[in-house]
Amino acid sequence: MTNFTRRTLVRGGTAAAATAALTGPAFLEWSKAWAQAAPWKPEKDAQLSILRWKYFVQAEDDKFVALMDAFTKATGVKITISRESYEDVQPKASVAANTGAGPDLFWGLYSLPHLFPQKCVDVTDVADYLGKKYGGWVDSAVKYGKEGNKWIGIPICYTGSLINYRIAASQKAGFSKFPSKTDEFLEYVKAMKKNNTPGGFALGHAPGDGNTWVYWCLWAHGGQHVDANDKVTINSPETEKALNYAKALYENMVPGTASWNDSSNNKAFLGEEIHWTNNGISIYVAANKDATKKHVAEDMNHAYYPLGPVGKATELHLMFPILAMTYTKYPQACKALIAFMLEADNFNPWIGAAQGYISHCLPAFDKNPIWTEDPKRTPYRDVAKRSLTAGGLGSNGEKAAAAISDYVLLDMFASFCTGKDDAKTSMRNAERQLQRIYRS
Amino acid sequence: MAFISFHARREVNAFNPECPMTDVAIQNARPAPRAATTWDRLKVNRDWIALWFMLPTAAFLILFLAYPLGLGVWLSFTDARIGRSGVFIGLENYNWLSDDSVFWLSVFNTLLYTVVASAVKFAVGLYLALLLNQNMPFKAIVRAIVLIPFIVPTVLSAIAFWWIYDAQFSIISWSLRHMGLIDGNINFLGDSWNARWSAIVANIWRGIPFVAITLLAGLQTVSPSLYEAATIDGANRWQIFRHVTFPLLTPIIAVVMTFSVLFTFTDFQLIWVLTRGGPVNATHLMATLSYQRAIIGGHLGEGAAISTAMIPFLLAAILLSWFGLQRRKWQQGESND
Numbered sequence: 040m041t042n043f044t045r046r047t048l049v050r051g052g053t054a055a056a057a058t059a060a061l062t063g064p065a066f067l068e069w070s071k072a073w074a075q076a077a078p079w080k081p082e083k084d085a086q087l088s089i090l091r092w093k094y095f096v097q098a099e100d101d102k103f104v105a106l107m108d109a110f111t112k113a114t115g116v117k118i119t120i121s122r123e124s125y126e127d128v129q130p131k132a133s134v135a136a137n138t139g140a141g142p143d144l145f146w147g148l149y150s151l152p153h154l155f156p157q158k159c160v161d162v163t164d165v166a167d168y169l170g171k172k173y174g175g176w177v178d179s180a181v182k183y184g185k186e187g188n189k190w191i192g193i194p195i196c197y198t199g200s201l202i203n204y205r206i207a208a209s210q211k212a213g214f215s216k217f218p219s220k221t222d223e224f225l226e227y228v229k230a231m232k233k234n235n236t237p238g239g240f241a242l243g244h245a246p247g248d249g250n251t252w253v254y255w256c257l258w259a260h261g262g263q264h265v266d267a268n269d270k271v272t273i274n275s276p277e278t279e280k281a282l283n284y285a286k287a288l289y290e291n292m293v294p295g296t297a298s299w300n301d302s303s304n305n306k307a308f309l310g311e312e313i314h315w316t317n318n319g320i321s322i323y324v325a326a327n328k329d330a331t332k333k334h335v336a337e338d339m340n341h342a343y344y345p346l347g348p349v350g351k352a353t354e355l356h357l358m359f360p361i362l363a364m365t366y367t368k369y370p371q372a373c374k375a376l377i378a379f380m381l382e383a384d385n386f387n388p389w390i391g392a393a394q395g396y397i398s399h400c401l402p403a404f405d406k407n408p409i410w411t412e413d414p415k416r417t418p419y420r421d422v423a424k425r426s427l428t429a430g431g432l433g434s435n436g437e438k439a440a441a442a443i444s445d446y447v448l449l450d451m452f453a454s455f456c457t458g459k460d461d462a463k464t465s466m467r468n469a470e471r472q473l474q475r476i477y478r479s
Numbered sequence: 480m481a482f483i484s485f486h487a488r489r490e491v492n493a494f495n496p497e498c499p500m501t502d503v504a505i506q507n508a509r510p511a512p513r514a515a516t517t518w519d520r521l522k523v524n525r526d527w528i529a530l531w532f533m534l535p536t537a538a539f540l541i542l543f544l545a546y547p548l549g550l551g552v553w554l555s556f557t558d559a560r561i562g563r564s565g566v567f568i569g570l571e572n573y574n575w576l577s578d579d580s581v582f583w584l585s586v587f588n589t590l591l592y593t594v595v596a597s598a599v600k601f602a603v604g605l606y607l608a609l610l611l612n613q614n615m616p617f618k619a620i621v622r623a624i625v626l627i628p629f630i631v632p633t634v635l636s637a638i639a640f641w642w643i644y645d646a647q648f649s650i651i652s653w654s655l656r657h658m659g660l661i662d663g664n665i666n667f668l669g670d671s672w673n674a675r676w677s678a679i680v681a682n683i684w685r686g687i688p689f690v691a692i693t694l695l696a697g698l699q700t701v702s703p704s705l706y707e708a709a710t711i712d713g714a715n716r717w718q719i720f721r722h723v724t725f726p727l728l729t730p731i732i733a734v735v736m737t738f739s740v741l742f743t744f745t746d747f748q749l750i751w752v753l754t755r756g757g758p759v760n761a762t763h764l765m766a767t768l769s770y771q772r773a774i775i776g777g778h779l780g781e782g783a784a785i786s787t788a789m790i791p792f793l794l795a796a797i798l799l800s801w802f803g804l805q806r807r808k809w810q811q812g813e814s815n816d
Contacts, residue, residue, distance in 0.1 A: 303645070
């Protein structure tokens, strides 16, 4: 997906998208008016602390800080921001939930609120307010945000994982359009390899890039790691089909993808060693920033993952939900802040600053010019609509999170693709690991 | 305190007109009733005083070493998750692990990593120490340079090795390719065995200075007169090493190798930066697997069980080197049998 070493390269952002936004005094006026009219009135002398995932694009964080600052000016609520690497938010939030002390708000990854649903402030009113105002939540956002009839977190945004490819090399291989079906994609991968312009997906322990493509591949072929009752169903003919497909891809990838971590494909793509891969928009942003890589930015584009035999989109993108802890002394201030973050006047410039790294879960933001002023960003507009959830058919809580973080599916694919195990053994090993994780 | 009050009481008695001097003498001979308790005696007893001096250190060790260790072992018998205390589930975690191929792979990897890396570090380290012990120009600078791998923070050197082993940008692959020796890049970290050897080489590079410099310190304690005597007796270089240097070096070898084995066995940073245990868990050590399952995956109990499973290996390593290499009585200042 992305990496922290690349962060320095993707600093800065376009001011273009922010031009439509209110600035300076007008923005402050608007913030104050909003605070007056908002259904949530922060408690007297309220102070909030928020722990968020550490940004990938500096400009996004700058905008975030400006937004928090505006909230403070409009409501008088002081906000303390701290940041952790996106994998580390979950352990910290779990400890805070258990001990009843820590930041009031946590902005983390995937199914964070579902790890301790009873410790999350009921934010149904915020979700309803935003949903009504901005065109209704997309399906995957509802799954990530809701437990039963209650919203326990607000899905702020996704970070998309989509195909990045070089245009000229693809055309040379005979593909004027990026393949939209898995069969066609395999032909593409083979043709690219033959032309000595190969690409690759990570098969090492890469939490972002590795997991997103193997889940796509499994789902595209109708495989599921669990059923609706969390019963392990990985050992299936569909999974075997997905494995065989992945192996066919792997054999035509650039060598060494079994060692890749999240940043390897960024490096290789920018170094022009590979010509297709899966990633967030960070490669494109970095290429645009670097004068020596301009030609890469001009010659690259993004595409959805191809559809498999199941015939519908089966992508997995990184969800970033926010939650307020029940131990907070200022639940109204928390709700006001969350609603404030997603108001169009705030969220639009924020998405703009992120240059496509942040994708919205509310359809009204489709209209943000960031998605259309540069058509290469457009695919990232739709990731929320196309994303499935990490739990697959099953529950979306800590078991699904553990299966992802333990690389169970990724290792199943890697062990088969690299020829370490046959399909039956790979599936049996994964089944055994999943049974360990999903035991009640 | 006790002495002062006793003294004060005597003064009071001396001025008490109702109390004759004889009584004072008797009172002096008899200790005050309060001082007779065992506790008071323990407070001033010379044999116990050592205990009082040890107490702060003991408290420190118990609080920061024994308690976390005990807690870790206890957690391994529970189903604790991060942020949630678990209930006792007996050996369930261990039962799952006993049948877990990834766990056994990590045990194999850890043993391979430790045995190979420690053996090479010892051999090369000893050789380097012998070289550095010779008289040569710029001795001090050369010795300082040897220490560099040890001084560089592990994470930094691991990142350097990560680039060296990169699938696309490896300088080794690049050089060999330009020399015309290979066609494609070497798959350092993408192939199970390549990845294992690559990680071991990185660990050896980092660990050698510690062994070399410590053994060098040991070499310098060997009296030159012994070498002179051996030379006069006509011993060749190998005999001098075998019968003079090596026996005198064994105590320090025991210490160095114990530490070296412990460091290697519990290595974490290098693997985490290089491969995160991949490809397909081929480089997962017990320490990295424990972290992945406990902290990233949230299964504290299971992670604790993996950590606890390391203890017997570590104990065995310690006992082996201490009893195997440190039996000679003269090392404790007695004559040899």
